[in-house]
Amino acid sequence: MSDRRELLVAAREQVADGVVRLTLRDPNGDPVPAWEPGAHIDLLLDEGLERQYSLCGDPADRTELRIAVLREPVGRGGSAKVHSELVPGSRVRIRGPRNNFALVDAKRYLFLAGGIGITPILPMLAAADAAxxxxxxxxxxxxxxxxxxxxxLRAEFGDRVTVCPQDETGLLDLDALLDAPDPATAVYCCGPEPLLAAVEQRCGSWPPGALHVERFAAVADNGPRAGFEVELARSGKTLTVTSDRSILETVEDAGVQVLSSCREGTCGTCETDVVEGTPDHRDSLLTEQEREAGETMMICVSRAQCAKLVLDL
Known part of the structure; x- marks a missing residue:
């Protein structure tokens, strides 16, 4: 695809237990792709091994991209490959950047980060501070x-940053942080699923659109899996999606190329416009307002609430 390119690992440093930061540059000295706070790239590590990592550098610096990668001891191999093989001088293919976690304009921000979830928030802090x-x-x-x-962060921003190691202070006091809904505050949260779920629960009484989250892992899909039809408006094909197949798999089997990456509804690569029909959204990206509008869907995991969907494919 046109947004793929090969970059050089220019630097690597250990920034915490189990976390390395990689600096990526164009091998010919060309500018790296433009991006904004909240964006991520796909690392194309091997055939079928693609992982998404948030950009945590300076968007104004077009000479490099920076990511920080936690080695997951029970992961699926992506972080292990990064930690064991990507060293200064290595080449790595990337795709993107893309942004599903953009920083909106707001009077106030509350940023909540858990573990490696700090990475997409780093450039947001700089942007909010500059504004x-x-x-x-x-x-x-x-x-x-x-x-x-x-x-x-503590050295740069002082008391605006509260650091809460669990073994010293316990879990974050979300009840105190989120007890009073504020229409002027945008809440941004990234981290492990228990933190995201707890924040979502406590923000249930906040104004719609106040909470913005980014997930690294898919939410469990326990919904029904009936079959349905999809009509591909541009390809002129009508396909049957069986209960044991996804829309993406069915479309690929029919020879229609669709850009995809995570295949679990977390990265947004396969987002597709809906021409007709009502999607059954099962991704971890779209907001409630976007789900209700039903204008797009992630075809790697989402299904249909109707007998037939018409997609812009």
Missing amino acids: RADWRLVYGGRTRASMAFADE
Whole structure:
């Protein structure tokens, strides 16, 4: 695809227990792709092994891209490959950037980060600070040694940053942080699923659109899996999606090329416009307002609430 390119690993440094930061540059010295806070890239590590990592550098610096990668001891091989093989001088293919976690304009921001979830929030802090917005970061992790960038953030931003290692302070006090809904505050949260679920629950009484989350892992799909038809408006094909196949798999089997990556509804690569019909959204990306509008869907996991969907494919 046209947004794929090969970059050079220019630097690598350990920034916390189990976390390395990689600096990627164009091998010919060309500018790297433009991006904004909240964006991520896909690392194309091997055939069928693609992983998404948030950009955590400076969007104004077009000479490099920076990512920080936690080695997951029970992961699926992506982080292990990054940690074991990507060293200065290595080449790596990327796709993107794309942004499903964009920073909206707001009077105030509350940033909540858990562990490696700090990465997409780093450039957001700089942007909010440059805009002279009122903001606060509460950053939790297992131990102080496991929390990348904690010391740098405290040194740069002082009391605006609260660092909460679980072994010292316990879990984040979300009840105190989110007890009073504020229409002027945008809440941004990234981290492990238990943190995201707890924040979503407590933000249930906040104004629609106040909470913005980004997930690294898919939410469990326990919904019914009936079959349905999909009509591909541009390809002129009508296909049957069986209960044991996804729309994406069915479309690929029919020879229609669709850009995809995570295949679990977390990265947004396969987002497709809906021409007719009502999607059954099962992704971890779209907001409630976007789900209700039904204008797009992630065809790697989402299904249909009707007998037939018409998609712009």
